[in-house]
Amino acid sequence: MTLVTGLQTLAGGILTGGVYAMVGIGLSLIFGVMRIVNFSHGEFMAVGMYTAYVLFRHFGIDPYLSLLLVIPAGGLLGAAVERLFLAPIARAPEHTAILMTVGTGLILSNSLLFLFGAHPQTIFTSYSTSTVRLGPVTLSVPLLISFAITVAVIGALGWVLARTDLGRAIRATAQNRDAAELQGVNTAFVRTAVFSIGTVLAMAAGVLLLPVLYVFPTVGSTFTLKAFVVTVLGGMGNVAGAIGGGILLGTAESMGAALGATGYRDAIGLVAFLLVLLFRPSGLFGRSRA
Amino acid sequence: MMLEVRDLTCGYGDVQVLFGPSLQVEKGEIVALLGSNGAGKTTLLRALTGLLRPTGGTIEFEGRPLAGLPAHDVVDRGIACVPEGRQVFPLMTVEENLLLGSYLPRARSGRARSMDKVYSVFPRLAERRRQAGGTLSGGEQQMLAIGRALMSEPRLLAVDEMSLGLAPLLAQELFQVLGEIRSLGVTVLLVEQNAQQTLRIADRAYVLESGRVALQGTGADLLLDDDVRKAYLAL
Numbered sequence: 001m002t003l004v005t006g007l008q009t010l011a012g013g014i015l016t017g018g019v020y021a022m023v024g025i026g027l028s029l030i031f032g033v034m035r036i037v038n039f040s041h042g043e044f045m046a047v048g049m050y051t052a053y054v055l056f057r058h059f060g061i062d063p064y065l066s067l068l069l070v071i072p073a074g075g076l077l078g079a080a081v082e083r084l085f086l087a088p089i090a091r092a093p094e095h096t097a098i099l100m101t102v103g104t105g106l107i108l109s110n111s112l113l114f115l116f117g118a119h120p121q122t123i124f125t126s127y128s129t130s131t132v133r134l135g136p137v138t139l140s141v142p143l144l145i146s147f148a149i150t151v152a153v154i155g156a157l158g159w160v161l162a163r164t165d166l167g168r169a170i171r172a173t174a175q176n177r178d179a180a181e182l183q184g185v186n187t188a189f190v191r192t193a194v195f196s197i198g199t200v201l202a203m204a205a206g207v208l209l210l211p212v213l214y215v216f217p218t219v220g221s222t223f224t225l226k227a228f229v230v231t232v233l234g235g236m237g238n239v240a241g242a243i244g245g246g247i248l249l250g251t252a253e254s255m256g257a258a259l260g261a262t263g264y265r266d267a268i269g270l271v272a273f274l275l276v277l278l279f280r281p282s283g284l285f286g287r288s289r290a
Numbered sequence: 291m292m293l294e295v296r297d298l299t300c301g302y303g304d305v306q307v308l309f310g311p312s313l314q315v316e317k318g319e320i321v322a323l324l325g326s327n328g329a330g331k332t333t334l335l336r337a338l339t340g341l342l343r344p345t346g347g348t349i350e351f352e353g354r355p356l357a358g359l360p361a362h363d364v365v366d367r368g369i370a371c372v373p374e375g376r377q378v379f380p381l382m383t384v385e386e387n388l389l390l391g392s393y394l395p396r397a398r399s400g401r402a403r404s405m406d407k408v409y410s411v412f413p414r415l416a417e418r419r420r421q422a423g424g425t426l427s428g429g430e431q432q433m434l435a436i437g438r439a440l441m442s443e444p445r446l447l448a449v450d451e452m453s454l455g456l457a458p459l460l461a462q463e464l465f466q467v468l469g470e471i472r473s474l475g476v477t478v479l480l481v482e483q484n485a486q487q488t489l490r491i492a493d494r495a496y497v498l499e500s501g502r503v504a505l506q507g508t509g510a511d512l513l514l515d516d517d518v519r520k521a522y523l524a525l
Binding site for chain 2: 168175178179180181182
């Protein structure tokens with residue numbers, strides 16, 4: 001590998017990793033506050049992809065512009081799913097939530113199958129294959145835009161978590177639910193809000209990946225897995241760690257692919273996942289809670 | 291009558307802990323709830339603050355029923371709690387812990403003033419305002435838990451096992467602070483195992499035994515009572 005291809009691969013990996021981070025942060029936030037591993041996370045991403053797909057195909061709305069619709073829609077969908085399916089089992093044993101989220105995911109992916117059929121589809125925008133040169137490195141324009149939006153979204157989320165009353169309430173609920181209640185925090189509302197935010201992140205990530213990825217009804221399951229890898233790399237429930245985890249996974253995958261293991265792209269992520277579980281079970285970035 | 295608990299029954303699952311204790315707190319009092327481990331003191335406080343749903347009896351605060359309300363609504367009604375084991379948010383700074391104490395919309399407007407007040411009562415907290423709650427000493431965490439509770443501008447402050455695990459000198463200091471808090475116009479309900487120091491500052495006290503009120507009286511009376519001295523003060 002020459003230096004130039006090395007840089008090229010690294011840049012591509014970081015750009016993809018940013019979007020992985022966005023998927024992972026949603027999963028991590030939901031786990032941190034609700035203690036639920038959301039097995040339907042990738043399916044929400046697929047719903048986001050199809051939403052942008054329909055808006056583009058039938059209404060000619062640019063995928064990036066469609067975020068303005070997808071974000072509020074995702075917020076409502078996430079809140080509804082939490083209220084209807086997860087709030088009633090908030091005090092049930094943990095495996096109940098696993099079954100519930102797996103079931104929600106199956107319903108979502110099969111609804112997509114019913115509506116759109118199984119064949120992979122894609123959209124083609126004027127900029128889908130355009131690139132910009134940065135010195136010796138060529139960067140894909142859609143990935144660059146996606147990365148910029150990801151940074152903005154994650155930045156906004158970080159600001160909310162760090163500086164606002166809602167953000168402090170979310171972190172407090174993650175750290176000690178009863179103590180948060182005693183400060184006047186309606187923790188049932190916080191759980192709904194967090195699931196809603198997580199769903200928005202997953203669906204927005206789906207929109208951002210649409211210009212560079214085929215969409216099919218079960219595309220989500222791969223991403224549930226990736227989000228899980230990102231989350232474990234960063235430490236379960238550690239939101240900042242998920243950013244590092246996402247970039248790391250994106251880079252590892254594109255490096256592996258560049259070294260001739262293209263077909264093993266997903267396997268590389270899982271190997272990294274197993275190694276971290278073996279040697280750093282609480283994640284690469286130390287502490288394990290939000 | 292500020293707080294009136296009548297014939298309260300409560301427990302965890304099939305295990306009943308409270309068998310109908312009744313107690314009253316007048317505005318401006320410091321009332322103590324004493325008793326040995328497992329007598330039901332903390333359970334009573336959890337029922338009062340809404341963390342636990344009573345199975346029977348009534349709780350009235352300022353003339354309105356309280357039992358069955360979720361904890362975040364109880365705080366809004368004016369009862370703040372310093373929970374057993376302090377329960378500060380370990381990964382948040384001292385300042386963030388305090389800000390969370392004034393999370394309720396009705397407390398947000400007075401936020402800056404409340405925080406100044408807390409820092410003037412506990413200058414140690416002001417020095418450590420940027421430090422994570424989990425890195426404080428036990429005594430400092432207790433100060434933070436009390437300060438956090440005051441941030442919600444409560445009319446009744448319920449304090450659970452404040453002196454547990456603290457050095458005697460520090461505990462004495464905090465008991466004095468409770469006196470100051472009362473003089474600021476906040477009524478105090480104090481749950482304690484440290485009977486001697488508690489009875490010195492309490493106007494009245496209830497002794498809980500196996501989920502029932504076994505004795506009640508003024509702090510001074512109970513402090514001189516032979517039975518109490520033998521059973522609870524080990525004198």
